[in-house]
Amino acid sequence: MAQKLTTREQDYSKWYNELVDRADLAEHSDVKGCMVIKPYGYAIWEKMKDVLDGKFKETGHSNAYFPLFIPKSYLSKEANHVDGFAKECAVVTHYRLKNAEDGSGVIVDPDAKLEEELIVRPTSETIIWNSYKNWIQSYRDLPLLINQWANVVRWEMRTRLFLRTTEFLWQEGHTAHATRQEAIEETEQMCEVYARFAEDYMAMPVVKGLKSESERFAGADETYCIEAMMQDGKALQAGTSHFLGQNFAKAFDVKFADKDGKREFVWATSWGVSTRLMGALIMTHSDDEGLVLPPKLAPIQVVAIPIYKSQEQLKEISEKILELGTKLKSKGISFKFDDDDNRRPGWKFAEYETKGVPVRLAMGPRDFENGKIEVARRDEKTKEVVDFDGVEAYIENLLDEIQDNLLNRSVKFREENTQEVDTYEEFKLKMKSDGGFILAHWDGTSETEEKIKAETKATIRCIPLDRKAEEGICMVSGKKSMGRVIFAKAY
Amino acid sequence: MAQKLTTREQDYSKWYNELVDRADLAEHSDVKGCMVIKPYGYAIWEKMKDVLDGKFKETGHSNAYFPLFIPKSYLSKEANHVDGFAKECAVVTHYRLKNAEDGSGVIVDPDAKLEEELIVRPTSETIIWNSYKNWIQSYRDLPLLINQWANVVRWEMRTRLFLRTTEFLWQEGHTAHATRQEAIEETEQMCEVYARFAEDYMAMPVVKGLKSESERFAGADETYCIEAMMQDGKALQAGTSHFLGQNFAKAFDVKFADKDGKREFVWATSWGVSTRLMGALIMTHSDDEGLVLPPKLAPIQVVAIPIYKSQEQLKEISEKILELGTKLKSKGISFKFDDDDNRRPGWKFAEYETKGVPVRLAMGPRDFENGKIEVARRDEKTKEVVDFDGVEAYIENLLDEIQDNLLNRSVKFREENTQEVDTYEEFKLKMKSDGGFILAHWDGTSETEEKIKAETKATIRCIPLDRKAEEGICMVSGKKSMGRVIFAKAY
Numbered sequence: 001m002a003q004k005l006t007t008r009e010q011d012y013s014k015w016y017n018e019l020v021d022r023a024d025l026a027e028h029s030d031v032k033g034c035m036v037i038k039p040y041g042y043a044i045w046e047k048m049k050d051v052l053d054g055k056f057k058e059t060g061h062s063n064a065y066f067p068l069f070i071p072k073s074y075l076s077k078e079a080n081h082v083d084g085f086a087k088e089c090a091v092v093t094h095y096r097l098k099n100a101e102d103g104s105g106v107i108v109d110p111d112a113k114l115e116e117e118l119i120v121r122p123t124s125e126t127i128i129w130n131s132y133k134n135w136i137q138s139y140r141d142l143p144l145l146i147n148q149w150a151n152v153v154r155w156e157m158r159t160r161l162f163l164r165t166t167e168f169l170w171q172e173g174h175t176a177h178a179t180r181q182e183a184i185e186e187t188e189q190m191c192e193v194y195a196r197f198a199e200d201y202m203a204m205p206v207v208k209g210l211k212s213e214s215e216r217f218a219g220a221d222e223t224y225c226i227e228a229m230m231q232d233g234k235a236l237q238a239g240t241s242h243f244l245g246q247n248f249a250k251a252f253d254v255k256f257a258d259k260d261g262k263r264e265f266v267w268a269t270s271w272g273v274s275t276r277l278m279g280a281l282i283m284t285h286s287d288d289e290g291l292v293l294p295p296k297l298a299p300i301q302v303v304a305i306p307i308y309k310s311q312e313q314l315k316e317i318s319e320k321i322l323e324l325g326t327k328l329k330s331k332g333i334s335f336k337f338d339d340d341d342n343r344r345p346g347w348k349f350a351e352y353e354t355k356g357v358p359v360r361l362a363m364g365p366r367d368f369e370n371g372k373i374e375v376a377r378r379d380e381k382t383k384e385v386v387d388f389d390g391v392e393a394y395i396e397n398l399l400d401e402i403q404d405n406l407l408n409r410s411v412k413f414r415e416e417n418t419q420e421v422d423t424y425e426e427f428k429l430k431m432k433s434d435g436g437f438i439l440a441h442w443d444g445t446s447e448t449e450e451k452i453k454a455e456t457k458a459t460i461r462c463i464p465l466d467r468k469a470e471e472g473i474c475m476v477s478g479k480k481s482m483g484r485v486i487f488a489k490a491y
Numbered sequence: 492m493a494q495k496l497t498t499r500e501q502d503y504s505k506w507y508n509e510l511v512d513r514a515d516l517a518e519h520s521d522v523k524g525c526m527v528i529k530p531y532g533y534a535i536w537e538k539m540k541d542v543l544d545g546k547f548k549e550t551g552h553s554n555a556y557f558p559l560f561i562p563k564s565y566l567s568k569e570a571n572h573v574d575g576f577a578k579e580c581a582v583v584t585h586y587r588l589k590n591a592e593d594g595s596g597v598i599v600d601p602d603a604k605l606e607e608e609l610i611v612r613p614t615s616e617t618i619i620w621n622s623y624k625n626w627i628q629s630y631r632d633l634p635l636l637i638n639q640w641a642n643v644v645r646w647e648m649r650t651r652l653f654l655r656t657t658e659f660l661w662q663e664g665h666t667a668h669a670t671r672q673e674a675i676e677e678t679e680q681m682c683e684v685y686a687r688f689a690e691d692y693m694a695m696p697v698v699k700g701l702k703s704e705s706e707r708f709a710g711a712d713e714t715y716c717i718e719a720m721m722q723d724g725k726a727l728q729a730g731t732s733h734f735l736g737q738n739f740a741k742a743f744d745v746k747f748a749d750k751d752g753k754r755e756f757v758w759a760t761s762w763g764v765s766t767r768l769m770g771a772l773i774m775t776h777s778d779d780e781g782l783v784l785p786p787k788l789a790p791i792q793v794v795a796i797p798i799y800k801s802q803e804q805l806k807e808i809s810e811k812i813l814e815l816g817t818k819l820k821s822k823g824i825s826f827k828f829d830d831d832d833n834r835r836p837g838w839k840f841a842e843y844e845t846k847g848v849p850v851r852l853a854m855g856p857r858d859f860e861n862g863k864i865e866v867a868r869r870d871e872k873t874k875e876v877v878d879f880d881g882v883e884a885y886i887e888n889l890l891d892e893i894q895d896n897l898l899n900r901s902v903k904f905r906e907e908n909t910q911e912v913d914t915y916e917e918f919k920l921k922m923k924s925d926g927g928f929i930l931a932h933w934d935g936t937s938e939t940e941e942k943i944k945a946e947t948k949a950t951i952r953c954i955p956l957d958r959k960a961e962e963g964i965c966m967v968s969g970k971k972s973m974g975r976v977i978f979a980k981a982y
Contacts, residue, residue, distance in 0.1 A: 027622075029558045029618070030565075031558045031562060031609065031618070034558035034559070034560060035558070036555070036556070036557050037555055037556040038555055039554065039555045042554050042556055043553065046554060062530035062533070062534065063533050063534070064528055064533045065528040066520070067525035067526070067527065067658055068611075068642055068644065069522045069525060069581070070522070071521065071522060072597060074521075075588070075597065076597050082588075086587070086589065086597050087588070087589075088586075088587070089586070090560070090585075091583060091584065091585040091586065091588065091599050092581045092584075092611065093583075093584045093585065093599065094581075094582040095580070095581055095646040096578055096579070096580065096582075096646065097563065097573075097582065097610070098578075099577075105564070106563060106566065106567050106573060108584065108608055119588070120559075127520070130521060131518075131520065131527050140833065150642075151641075155587065167558055167559050167560070169556065342631065
């Protein structure tokens with residue numbers, strides 16, 4: 001194994017970058033801002049996708065696929081939307097290359113200029129609502145509940161693997177409803193689906209809340225979000241669900257006839273999570289030795305390493321371990337036996353530690369003779385020697401225990417790093433010294449929000465859905481506030 | 492239900508277009524050449540993806556993800572490759588829009604011009620081999636077996652839904668090997684994986700073969716393919732697997748150190764299938780009433796429709812049918828009960844016929860009283876009234892029977908439309924009158940191939956892998972031939 005990782009305390013940002021590299025999750029490509037998601041990283045994303053896709057289908061959604069390209073004029077149809085996305089998009093202007101006449105290579109063929117430029121989708125509301133216009137005629141066509149798994153492009157100047165990349169993978173749900181109420185319920189339902197996924201699978205506690213106006217999706221009437229706390233105390237927006245009102249229906253003239261034949265604009269939602277979740281997963285649990293994965297999302301849940309001097313010992317141990325492997329697989333536990341003769345056990349231990357495999361088994365000749373096996377857990381870095389007989393049940397329980405432990409540990413961390421503050425002086429001090437989430441009163445204006453951001457770099461992460469009703473006074477303006485909101489520095 | 496489809500005999504091409512529309516599979520978007528894959532069409536594609544993905548993993552491949560964009564200069568690194576793809580690609584030249592100063596809308600910001608243009612991937616060999624360069628150092632890093640599910644763009648002037656679209660979805664496998672032999676074995680293995688998928692799941696017989704030089708992938712030393720016959724006698728290339736030799740390794744300077752430390756160029760393969768398979772599936776089995784789906788790829792395998800006059804009858808029948816539905820689902824059979832009160836049974840029968848649902852059940856009050864149920868099969872358009880008790884086993888068998896029947900029927904059709912021809916005169920006549928596959932001797936030159944194509948529109952679909960050794964004389968040039976090749980007009 002190569003040298004140790006930079007520790008979180010030394011340099012959190014460097015630790016993250018090194019970890020993503022060493023755990024073989026992703027790397028920068030030569031194309032500015034675009035990443036390569038490597039097989040091990042992609043395997044984690046695939047597990048996330050599978051779970052989420054199942055949850056979308058359970059809640060009545062179907063998948064479909066819409067074009068990568070959006071005509072430039074479509075983006076402009078919704079005024080706020082174009083303001084939000086025009087500044088960061090990839091523009092296709094030509095459709096052919098040709099050989100340069102001077103033999104210097106291929107050049108863009110000037111004769112192949114598009115009449116109207118195409119935008120590589122930064123999000124698909126416009127192209128999708130342009131289709132919905134033809135799909136929706138009557139109340140019988142509603143609700144329309146569609147999701148798409150796709151790549152999107154937002155031109156970013158400063159990028160970080162998974163957290164902010166020019167191209168990223170995501171899902172975007174786009175639904176159409178007959179009533180405002182039903183659309184709001186859908187928006188809330190999908191926020192809840194994301195929250196359950198974050199907590200039950202990623203073992204990452206989140207706060208559900210509403211965005212302030214300035215942080216809303218461009219084109220939304222209301223943005224719901226889930227916000228998580230990373231180990232450096234910064235917030236990470238892990239998913240959003242937008243109530244779009246009738247904005248896109250009006251922009252694309254999408255009306256439906258109700259039971260009485262009256263024609264009304266349709267109500268809309270959209271919601272998405274992306275490969276950014278990978279960044280959140282990494283930063284929630286991992287430690288200075290490398291990645292720590294919750295068992296439910298680990299591509300390899302259990303790895304077994306034989307320790308031997310002779311080929312005969314290897315053979316004996318292998319038989320035992322493969323027999324155990326079969327039992328584990330029959331329980332739906334993913335298992336890898338690493339008997340690669342080119343690598344020493346110590347190297348392998350470090351390798352699977354770096355990659356966050358939740359449970360590591362090791363068996364040497366003495367264990368074999370005594371009917372024992374060593375079981376190490378990645379989350380707490382503890383190990384035990386246990387009876388080989390019945391170890392499969394022990395492991396099954398241990399995986400559940402690790403999953404629970406990671407969530408509990410993260411909940412505890414968040415609690416320890418969340419505080420209420422009442423004066424702006426204290427706020428500035430605490431935001432600088434402690435970081436984390438600060439619950440404070442705010443008067444609800446963008447001016448105050450801007451001022452706080454400019455002076456402290458902290459933003460309003462959300463107005464928590466479950467905040468307690470508590471009248472107070474805005475810490476900056478002294479005006480009335482109806483409850484505390486969450487401030488934090490954010491990714 | 493709307494009016495009947497144009498029949499295959501009246502106008503095969505129109506029949507196809509209407510069917511894709513009526514069965515709700517896909518539609519053209521406003522973006523030239525780009526399609527929208529609608530939920531029902533996408534559900535079929537998802538089933539294909541799941542099966543193929545499983546087969547790729549069984550054969551040792553992992554998924555990963557590489558950038559959408561390819562720097563223009565990369566395309567040029569492999570000489571044949573750029574010739575093959577430069578003429579049909581989408582070029583990104585700018586990364587920002589801005590408001591026009593005259594207030595006329597958004598325009599491309601001339602200050603945001605890229606230094607080097609980016610190509611939207613038409614295929615990913617170049618961007619992937621640019622990564623492999625860093626991933627491969629020693630024989631220990633080989634074989635590298637990676638697949639990617641992605642969208643690609645090839646600018647097409649004439650498009651048809653699924654068969655030829657500017658953007659399409661596909662998978663592309665890209666592997667690297669230490670020896671020529673191993674790479675060839677991989678190429679052949681993946682061709683076989685595609686053939687098994689086509690026959691075992693799509694119920695579509697295919698000929699495995701090699702492409703002639705002129706039809707090879709741009710950058711390949713050898714292209715293996717599977718060729719299917721559509722109901723109009725035309726051929727459709729359903730999948731390709733390329734042996735790339737050391738061409739990309741040389742273009743991107745990818746060498747590995749063997750066990751003795753000697754550095755050698757790596758050997759490569761790539762292989763892919765796309766949403767084109769949807770077109771192949773449709774055209775292999777469907778009839779003048781609409782889509783016909785093999786049960787293994789049908790999103791809904793069994794639909795049940797209640798026939799009733801009173802709500803009480805509906806209640807009784809519903810209970811029975813839902814009980815059956817539970818049994819079917821427990822056997823892994825996908826089942827839909829359509830009790831929509833807004834539609835009449837006749838409308839529903841036509842709807843599910845158009846959508847190709849393999850088995851349709853209907854139960855009316857008399858069936859209910861007599862303990863019977865009507866079972867209709869889509870493939871042969873026959874129906875039977877059978878005992879309700881034990882019908883789940885009957886249905887399970889029937890689904891297998893339909894799957895087999897569709898394959899057998901397609902095999903028979905292909906046999907009936909394949910013939911051997913020995914003279915060019917006869918060839919021209921038969922190609923015009925009968926179409927289908929014609930097996931004929933060819934001298935192996937591109938000149939002869941070109942001449943035949945120009946004069947008859949028929950191309951060499953492949954040199955079958957299992958052709959019998961049969962010396963002969965080229966029907967055009969009279970030169971020696973070592974065996975017959977397949978000629979056909981093609982999609």
